[in-house]
Amino acid sequence: MNADLENLVILQAQDLELKRLREELAEAPRRVAACEATLAKSESALASAKASLLKEESLRKSHELDIASRRDKIARLRKQMETAANAAQIAALEHEITFSEQVISTAEDEELASLERTDAFETARAASISAVETNTAALATERVRCASLTAAHKSTIAGIESERATLRATIAATDAGESLLSSYDRIAKAKGTALSEAIDHKCSACQMMVRPQRWNDLTNRDPHGEFANTVFHCETCGRMLFYDPRRDAPVRWSPGDRLAAASQS
Numbered sequence: 001m002n003a004d005l006e007n008l009v010i011l012q013a014q015d016l017e018l019k020r021l022r023e024e025l026a027e028a029p030r031r032v033a034a035c036e037a038t039l040a041k042s043e044s045a046l047a048s049a050k051a052s053l054l055k056e057e058s059l060r061k062s063h064e065l066d067i068a069s070r071r072d073k074i075a076r077l078r079k080q081m082e083t084a085a086n087a088a089q090i091a092a093l094e095h096e097i098t099f100s101e102q103v104i105s106t107a108e109d110e111e112l113a114s115l116e117r118t119d120a121f122e123t124a125r126a127a128s129i130s131a132v133e134t135n136t137a138a139l140a141t142e143r144v145r146c147a148s149l150t151a152a153h154k155s156t157i158a159g160i161e162s163e164r165a166t167l168r169a170t171i172a173a174t175d176a177g178e179s180l181l182s183s184y185d186r187i188a189k190a191k192g193t194a195l196s197e198a199i200d201h202k203c204s205a206c207q208m209m210v211r212p213q214r215w216n217d218l219t220n221r222d223p224h225g226e227f228a229n230t231v232f233h234c235e236t237c238g239r240m241l242f243y244d245p246r247r248d249a250p251v252r253w254s255p256g257d258r259l260a261a262a263s264q265s
Protein backbone atom coordinates (compact mmCIF):
# COMPACT_ATOMS: atom_id res chain seq x y z
CA MET A 1 0.00 0.00 0.00
CA ASN A 2 1.37 3.43 -0.71
CA ALA A 3 2.28 5.58 2.27
CA ASP A 4 -0.43 8.20 1.68
CA LEU A 5 -3.11 5.55 1.53
CA GLU A 6 -1.75 3.90 4.65
CA ASN A 7 -1.92 7.24 6.45
CA LEU A 8 -5.46 7.79 5.20
CA VAL A 9 -6.43 4.40 6.66
CA ILE A 10 -5.14 5.57 10.03
CA LEU A 11 -6.89 8.94 9.56
CA GLN A 12 -10.17 7.17 8.90
CA ALA A 13 -9.70 4.97 11.97
CA GLN A 14 -9.09 8.13 14.03
CA ASP A 15 -12.16 9.81 12.54
CA LEU A 16 -14.36 6.78 13.26
CA GLU A 17 -13.04 6.56 16.80
CA LEU A 18 -13.62 10.31 17.33
CA LYS A 19 -17.17 9.91 16.04
CA ARG A 20 -17.82 7.00 18.41
CA LEU A 21 -16.33 8.86 21.40
CA ARG A 22 -18.31 12.03 20.62
CA GLU A 23 -21.53 10.04 20.32
CA GLU A 24 -20.89 8.43 23.71
CA LEU A 25 -20.03 11.85 25.13
CA ALA A 26 -23.36 13.23 23.92
CA GLU A 27 -25.22 10.13 25.09
CA ALA A 28 -23.93 10.25 28.70
CA PRO A 29 -25.94 13.34 29.84
CA ARG A 30 -28.99 11.97 28.02
CA ARG A 31 -28.75 8.84 30.17
CA VAL A 32 -28.56 11.00 33.30
CA ALA A 33 -31.61 12.95 32.11
CA ALA A 34 -33.49 9.68 31.53
CA CYS A 35 -32.68 8.59 35.12
CA GLU A 36 -33.83 11.98 36.41
CA ALA A 37 -37.11 11.61 34.53
CA THR A 38 -37.66 8.08 35.91
CA LEU A 39 -36.97 9.31 39.45
CA ALA A 40 -39.30 12.29 39.01
CA LYS A 41 -42.02 9.93 37.81
CA SER A 42 -41.70 7.68 40.89
CA GLU A 43 -41.58 10.74 43.18
CA SER A 44 -44.76 12.03 41.63
CA ALA A 45 -46.42 8.60 42.04
CA LEU A 46 -45.41 8.65 45.72
CA ALA A 47 -46.79 12.17 46.21
CA SER A 48 -50.02 11.14 44.54
CA ALA A 49 -50.38 8.02 46.77
CA LYS A 50 -49.76 10.16 49.88
CA ALA A 51 -52.31 12.75 48.76
CA SER A 52 -54.89 10.03 48.09
CA LEU A 53 -54.33 8.56 51.56
CA LEU A 54 -54.87 11.97 53.19
CA LYS A 55 -57.99 12.51 51.11
CA GLU A 56 -59.44 9.13 52.18
CA GLU A 57 -58.60 9.84 55.81
CA SER A 58 -60.41 13.17 55.74
CA LEU A 59 -63.32 11.58 53.87
CA ARG A 60 -63.70 8.96 56.61
CA LYS A 61 -63.44 11.62 59.32
CA SER A 62 -66.27 13.55 57.71
CA HIS A 63 -68.40 10.37 57.48
CA GLU A 64 -67.70 9.63 61.15
CA LEU A 65 -68.76 13.13 62.16
CA ASP A 66 -71.86 12.75 60.05
CA ILE A 67 -72.69 9.39 61.62
CA ALA A 68 -72.19 10.77 65.16
CA SER A 69 -74.41 13.76 64.50
CA ARG A 70 -77.10 11.56 62.94
CA ARG A 71 -76.99 9.29 66.00
CA ASP A 72 -77.41 12.30 68.28
CA LYS A 73 -80.33 13.39 66.16
CA ILE A 74 -81.96 9.94 66.38
CA ALA A 75 -81.58 10.02 70.18
CA ARG A 76 -83.24 13.45 70.26
CA LEU A 77 -86.05 12.27 67.99
CA ARG A 78 -86.69 9.24 70.19
CA LYS A 79 -86.93 11.54 73.22
CA GLN A 80 -89.42 13.72 71.32
CA MET A 81 -91.50 10.61 70.60
CA GLU A 82 -91.98 10.08 74.32
CA THR A 83 -93.75 13.43 74.49
CA ALA A 84 -95.48 13.27 71.11
CA ALA A 85 -99.03 14.55 71.23
CA ASN A 86 -100.62 12.49 68.42
CA ALA A 87 -100.18 9.70 65.86
CA ALA A 88 -99.32 12.13 63.07
CA GLN A 89 -96.44 13.56 65.08
CA ILE A 90 -95.20 10.06 65.90
CA ALA A 91 -95.35 9.06 62.23
CA ALA A 92 -93.40 12.20 61.25
CA LEU A 93 -90.74 11.50 63.90
CA GLU A 94 -90.49 7.84 62.83
CA HIS A 95 -90.05 8.97 59.25
CA GLU A 96 -87.18 11.28 60.27
CA ILE A 97 -85.56 8.49 62.31
CA THR A 98 -85.74 6.07 59.36
CA PHE A 99 -84.21 8.69 57.08
CA SER A 100 -81.29 9.31 59.50
CA GLU A 101 -80.73 5.56 59.83
CA GLN A 102 -80.48 5.32 56.03
CA VAL A 103 -77.99 8.17 55.99
CA ILE A 104 -75.91 6.39 58.66
CA SER A 105 -76.01 3.12 56.69
CA THR A 106 -74.87 4.85 53.49
CA ALA A 107 -72.07 6.66 55.35
CA GLU A 108 -70.90 3.37 56.89
CA ASP A 109 -70.81 1.72 53.43
CA GLU A 110 -68.78 4.64 52.12
CA GLU A 111 -66.39 4.37 55.06
CA LEU A 112 -65.84 0.72 54.23
CA ALA A 113 -65.23 1.52 50.56
CA SER A 114 -62.76 4.21 51.64
CA LEU A 115 -60.88 1.66 53.78
CA GLU A 116 -60.60 -0.66 50.78
CA ARG A 117 -59.24 2.17 48.62
CA THR A 118 -56.84 3.05 51.44
CA ASP A 119 -55.43 -0.50 51.33
CA ALA A 120 -54.72 -0.07 47.62
CA PHE A 121 -53.14 3.38 48.12
CA GLU A 122 -50.96 2.03 50.93
CA THR A 123 -49.68 -0.71 48.62
CA ALA A 124 -49.02 1.93 45.94
CA ARG A 125 -47.21 4.14 48.48
CA ALA A 126 -44.96 1.26 49.58
CA ALA A 127 -44.13 0.42 45.95
CA SER A 128 -43.41 4.09 45.22
CA ILE A 129 -41.12 4.45 48.24
CA SER A 130 -39.11 1.47 47.05
CA ALA A 131 -39.07 2.80 43.45
CA VAL A 132 -37.86 6.21 44.64
CA GLU A 133 -35.02 4.53 46.57
CA THR A 134 -34.01 2.38 43.58
CA ASN A 135 -34.22 5.29 41.13
CA THR A 136 -32.29 7.63 43.43
CA ALA A 137 -29.47 5.09 43.61
CA ALA A 138 -29.57 4.54 39.84
CA LEU A 139 -29.36 8.29 39.22
CA ALA A 140 -26.37 8.62 41.54
CA THR A 141 -24.60 5.76 39.72
CA GLU A 142 -25.37 7.27 36.31
CA ARG A 143 -24.10 10.70 37.40
CA VAL A 144 -20.80 9.19 38.53
CA ARG A 145 -20.55 7.19 35.30
CA CYS A 146 -21.33 10.28 33.21
CA ALA A 147 -18.71 12.38 35.01
CA SER A 148 -15.96 9.78 34.65
CA LEU A 149 -16.85 8.95 31.02
CA THR A 150 -16.92 12.66 30.15
CA ALA A 151 -13.52 13.31 31.69
CA ALA A 152 -11.96 10.19 30.11
CA HIS A 153 -13.48 10.74 26.66
CA LYS A 154 -12.56 14.44 26.57
CA SER A 155 -8.96 13.57 27.28
CA THR A 156 -8.93 10.70 24.74
CA ILE A 157 -10.55 12.95 22.12
CA ALA A 158 -7.96 15.67 22.73
CA GLY A 159 -5.17 13.08 22.30
CA ILE A 160 -6.60 11.67 19.05
CA GLU A 161 -7.29 15.17 17.69
CA SER A 162 -3.67 16.13 18.23
CA GLU A 163 -2.44 12.91 16.54
CA ARG A 164 -4.94 13.54 13.75
CA ALA A 165 -3.65 17.08 13.16
CA THR A 166 -0.08 15.78 12.93
CA LEU A 167 -1.14 12.99 10.56
CA ARG A 168 -3.03 15.37 8.26
CA ALA A 169 0.02 17.65 8.16
CA THR A 170 2.18 14.65 7.22
CA ILE A 171 -0.23 13.65 4.43
CA ALA A 172 -0.58 17.25 3.18
CA ALA A 173 3.19 17.53 2.87
CA THR A 174 3.43 14.78 0.21
CA ASP A 175 3.02 15.34 -3.56
CA ALA A 176 -0.51 14.02 -3.89
CA GLY A 177 -1.38 14.69 -0.24
CA GLU A 178 -3.48 17.86 -0.55
CA SER A 179 -5.64 16.41 -3.28
CA LEU A 180 -6.03 13.08 -1.45
CA LEU A 181 -7.07 14.86 1.72
CA SER A 182 -9.65 16.93 -0.09
CA SER A 183 -11.05 13.77 -1.78
CA TYR A 184 -11.04 12.07 1.60
CA ASP A 185 -12.93 14.92 3.26
CA ARG A 186 -15.44 15.18 0.43
CA ILE A 187 -16.23 11.44 0.32
CA ALA A 188 -16.26 11.13 4.12
CA LYS A 189 -18.73 14.00 4.39
CA ALA A 190 -21.05 12.41 1.83
CA LYS A 191 -20.70 8.74 2.79
CA GLY A 192 -19.62 8.70 6.43
CA THR A 193 -16.38 6.96 5.45
CA ALA A 194 -13.99 7.76 2.60
CA LEU A 195 -12.02 4.54 2.47
CA SER A 196 -13.14 1.01 2.03
CA GLU A 197 -11.13 -2.13 2.37
CA ALA A 198 -11.24 -4.39 -0.64
CA ILE A 199 -11.87 -7.88 0.66
CA ASP A 200 -12.52 -11.03 -1.33
CA HIS A 201 -13.05 -9.16 -4.66
CA LYS A 202 -15.58 -6.83 -3.07
CA CYS A 203 -15.76 -3.30 -1.71
CA SER A 204 -16.40 -4.00 1.99
CA ALA A 205 -18.45 -0.79 2.38
CA CYS A 206 -21.02 -1.29 -0.38
CA GLN A 207 -20.47 -5.02 -1.01
CA MET A 208 -20.25 -4.54 -4.77
CA MET A 209 -17.76 -6.62 -6.77
CA VAL A 210 -14.47 -5.10 -7.84
CA ARG A 211 -13.79 -5.91 -11.50
CA PRO A 212 -11.10 -8.62 -11.93
CA GLN A 213 -8.65 -6.30 -13.73
CA ARG A 214 -9.00 -3.64 -11.05
CA TRP A 215 -8.70 -6.27 -8.33
CA ASN A 216 -5.43 -7.38 -9.89
CA ASP A 217 -4.15 -3.81 -10.15
CA LEU A 218 -5.14 -3.24 -6.54
CA THR A 219 -3.76 -6.42 -5.02
CA ASN A 220 -0.67 -7.15 -7.10
CA ARG A 221 0.88 -3.74 -6.85
CA ASP A 222 4.33 -3.56 -8.23
CA PRO A 223 6.02 -0.88 -6.08
CA HIS A 224 7.70 0.47 -9.21
CA GLY A 225 4.87 -0.24 -11.62
CA GLU A 226 2.33 1.88 -13.39
CA PHE A 227 -0.23 1.82 -10.52
CA ALA A 228 2.22 2.07 -7.61
CA ASN A 229 0.73 5.38 -6.45
CA THR A 230 -2.71 5.19 -7.99
CA VAL A 231 -5.63 5.40 -5.61
CA PHE A 232 -8.49 3.31 -6.96
CA HIS A 233 -12.05 4.22 -6.16
CA CYS A 234 -14.95 1.79 -5.84
CA GLU A 235 -16.90 2.13 -9.09
CA THR A 236 -20.18 1.86 -7.21
CA CYS A 237 -19.85 3.91 -4.01
CA GLY A 238 -16.84 6.04 -4.95
CA ARG A 239 -14.85 5.28 -1.81
CA MET A 240 -11.08 4.94 -2.07
CA LEU A 241 -10.18 1.27 -2.02
CA PHE A 242 -7.31 -0.14 -0.05
CA TYR A 243 -6.11 -3.68 0.12
CA ASP A 244 -4.38 -5.17 3.12
CA PRO A 245 -2.53 -8.35 2.08
CA ARG A 246 -2.26 -9.42 5.73
CA ARG A 247 -5.96 -10.00 5.79
CA ASP A 248 -7.50 -12.47 3.39
CA ALA A 249 -10.62 -13.46 5.26
CA PRO A 250 -13.37 -10.91 5.70
CA VAL A 251 -13.64 -9.74 9.31
CA ARG A 252 -15.79 -7.02 10.82
CA TRP A 253 -13.78 -4.82 13.12
CA SER A 254 -15.19 -2.63 15.80
CA PRO A 255 -13.98 0.99 15.60
CA GLY A 256 -11.68 0.56 18.63
CA ASP A 257 -10.01 -2.50 17.10
CA ARG A 258 -9.73 -0.74 13.79
CA LEU A 259 -7.87 2.16 15.34
CA ALA A 260 -5.59 -0.14 17.33
CA ALA A 261 -4.86 -2.24 14.24
CA ALA A 262 -4.45 0.75 11.97
CA SER A 263 -2.12 2.49 14.42
CA GLN A 264 0.14 -0.56 14.44
CA SER A 265 0.47 -0.64 10.68
Ligand SMILES: [Zn+2]
Binding pocket: 196, 203, 204, 205, 206, 207, 208, 234, 235, 236, 237, 238, 239
Ligand atom coordinates in the same frame (compact mmCIF):
# COMPACT_ATOMS: atom_id res chain seq x y z
ZN1 LIG B 1 -18.06 0.51 -2.73
